[in-house]
Amino acid sequence: MFQTSILHINRHALVNNLEFIKKTIGNKPRMSSVIKGNAYGHGIEVFVPLAESCGVDHFAVFNADEALRAHKSIKRNSDIMIMGMIDNLELEWAIENRIEFFVFEFDRLFAAIEKAKEMGKKARIHVELETGMNRTGFDESEMEQLINVLKANRKHFEFVGLVTHLAGAESIANYTRITSQIKRYKAYYKRFKRHGLKPKYRHIASSAASVTYPDTRLDMVRIGILQYGFWPSPETFINYTVKNETNIDPLQRVLSWKSRVMSTKYVNTGEFIGYGTSYIAKNNMKIACIPVGYAHGYSRSLSHQGRVLINGQRVDIVGVVNMNMLIVKISDIPETKKGDEVVLIGHQNGSEITVASFSDFSNQLNYEMLTRLPKEIPRIVEF
Numbered sequence: 001m002f003q004t005s006i007l008h009i010n011r012h013a014l015v016n017n018l019e020f021i022k023k024t025i026g027n028k029p030r031m032s033s034v035i036k037g038n039a040y041g042h043g044i045e046v047f048v049p050l051a052e053s054c055g056v057d058h059f060a061v062f063n064a065d066e067a068l069r070a071h072k073s074i075k076r077n078s079d080i081m082i083m084g085m086i087d088n089l090e091l092e093w094a095i096e097n098r099i100e101f102f103v104f105e106f107d108r109l110f111a112a113i114e115k116a117k118e119m120g121k122k123a124r125i126h127v128e129l130e131t132g133m134n135r136t137g138f139d140e141s142e143m144e145q146l147i148n149v150l151k152a153n154r155k156h157f158e159f160v161g162l163v164t165h166l167a168g169a170e171s172i173a174n175y176t177r178i179t180s181q182i183k184r185y186k187a188y189y190k191r192f193k194r195h196g197l198k199p200k201y202r203h204i205a206s207s208a209a210s211v212t213y214p215d216t217r218l219d220m221v222r223i224g225i226l227q228y229g230f231w232p233s234p235e236t237f238i239n240y241t242v243k244n245e246t247n248i249d250p251l252q253r254v255l256s257w258k259s260r261v262m263s264t265k266y267v268n269t270g271e272f273i274g275y276g277t278s279y280i281a282k283n284n285m286k287i288a289c290i291p292v293g294y295a296h297g298y299s300r301s302l303s304h305q306g307r308v309l310i311n312g313q314r315v316d317i318v319g320v321v322n323m324n325m326l327i328v329k330i331s332d333i334p335e336t337k338k339g340d341e342v343v344l345i346g347h348q349n350g351s352e353i354t355v356a357s358f359s360d361f362s363n364q365l366n367y368e369m370l371t372r373l374p375k376e377i378p379r380i381v382e383f
Contacts, residue, residue, distance in 0.1 A: 004291035004324075005259035005344065007379045009042055013252035015054050017227050020250045025210055025217050030201065032081060034224030035070060036062035037371035041297075042228060042255055043379035048073040050381055051227075060222050064090040067099050081126065081161075083222075084136075091115045095123050100160050104128035104136040109149060116156040126161035127199070129188050131181040133167040143188070147195050161220065162189060162199040169216075170208035170233035178209070182216060208232035212239050229253040230355065230366050253355070255370070256346025257377075261310070261338050263289045264330065274319025274327055279304060286331050288315075290342050293324040297372040298344065302326075302358065308342050311335070312349025 021031060033056045034040075039047035048059060048070050057078045061067045063085040070080050082101040086094060088111040094101055095116055103109045103125050112123040127146070130137030138146050150159070164185045168174040185204055192198070203220035205213070210221045211232075229251045231237040241247050267273055267285045290308065294300045298321060306317040308328055315328045330336045345353055358369045 003376070003378050004262075005257060005296060005377055007041075007043070007373065007377050008256045008258065008346070008382050009046055009050065009379050010252070010254050010256070010382045011050060011054070012383075013229055013254045014050065014227065016250075016252045017229050017254070018054055018056070021210070021223055021226055025221050028219070029203075029205075029217050030058060030220045031056065032058040032060045032203070032220055032222045033227060034060045034222050036060070036066060036083070036224070037367070038066075038373075038375060040224060040228050040367065041370035041373035043375070044069045045073045046379040046381060048078075049075045052076050052078055058220075064094065067094070071097060071099065083126075088115075091123070092119065095119055095121050098124060100124040100126060102126045102128045102136075102163065104130075104138060106142070106145070106149070109146075113149075113153045113156050122155075123157045124160050125157050126163050126201075126203075127159070129162065129164045129185060131164045131184040131188070132177055133165050133181070135165065137164060143191070147192065147197065150197055151195060159197060159199045161201040161203055162192060163202075164204050166204060166206060166209050166213075166216070168208075169206060169212055170236050172235055172239075178213065182213065206232070208236050211236055225367065226251065228255065228370070230370075253346070255355075257344040257373075258346065259290055259292050259342045259344060261288045261336060261340045261342060262291045262325070263338060264336060265289075275322065276320065279319040284331075285318075285329055286334050286336075287318065288328050288330045288336055288342075290326050290328060291324060292342075292344060293322045293326055295323045295374070296377060297369070297374055298326060299358065299369070299372075307353060307357070308344055309346075309348040309351055309353055310340055310342055312351050314351060314353070 033051050035044055038044055052075055059070050060081045060083055061070055067080050067082050080099050086101050091112055092115055116123040128137040130139040166178050166181055169178050201220040202218040205216035205221040207223050207226040209216040225232050267281045269281055269283050271281050273279045292298050300321045303320040307314045311333050313333055315330055317326050318329045319327045345355055355366050
């Protein structure tokens with residue numbers, strides 16, 4: 001084992017989550033599996049073939065680099081959709097390999113049409129509309145020109161999707177804004193339809209919207225965090241439990257993170273532990289060194305307050321989280337020895353350390369903590 005920790009990816013948990021998603025969204029919408037941010041830290045190269053084996057056949061990424069990694073990883077005839085950055089110079093590769101991509105400005109639209117003409121192949125585009133997010137997308141002032149350009153160049157593109165991005169469907173505070181966006185999108189769709197421009201897929205729903213706003217489940221839904229076993233926010237989970245009159249979480253976490261005890265030692269009362277003078281032993285202690293630190297995605301903000309599992313018990317981090325190491329107090333489990341399993345995220349002997357606990361002790365979101373897990377940590381699929 002050349003790495004200091006391993007991420008375990010559980011297939012059974014993924015199957016469970018996909019079944020829940022299917023039950024929630026119904027039979028009509030196609031699910032696009034969002035794998036941006038290295039598949040939310042789960043690893044594109046590991047997650048894509050695993051998801052395909054569970055029936056997933058459409059993947060959404062942020063940029064061309066992620067699309068290339070996904071394209072190299074697919075084992076079946078799955079579709080890939082770039083939702084964000086693709087340089088105009090990369091359009092030829094995308095068109096050649098039938099990669100779908102968003103167009104949200106005329107520069108990209110014109111470049112895609114010209115490249116499609118040159119290649120004699122159709123660009124597979126999703127037209128993104130600005131409905132209130134104020135980030136990317138064609139707005140009202142551009143609509144007439146957009147429709148005219150699309151009508152004049154029908155033979156050079158495949159109109160795969162008409163899309164918008166909702167600005168925070170995971171929070172009830174955004175309810176008015178979200179419902180306004182939905183209304184605006186539907187008006188735009190009718191306008192496109194009147195001009196004979198009908199996309200294969202209408203899609204506006206993220207994980208949160210798919211759960212909270214049923215009328216956003218159109219022809220496709222873009223599911224990210226839910227498939228990995230996490231709720232977009234506590235509000236989303238509460239909304240689900242109230243509607244379904246249950247307090248049981250139907251999701252299972254796909255990822256767990258494990259390491260090993262690197263070393264143990266005793267520290268006398270009054271001695272400082274680790275860098276600086278931020279932690280002093282108040283009594284004689286036994287500590288263990290774990291070869292994981294902020295270089296591995298374990299935030300320095302968890303110094304003095306994070307926890308891990310050893311021998312089924314939660315133990316506290318003492319001292320500052322280092323670049324490559326953290327120290328935990330094992331006085332209550334003195335039998336702990338070098339080589340013992342350490343669970344940073346996941347279950348051990350009936351106890352659990354959750355990703356949510358990281359946000360409880362720091363300012364990190366679930367999304368942030370997961371996507372910061374380095375690519376270099378091995379991902380192993382558990383069946």
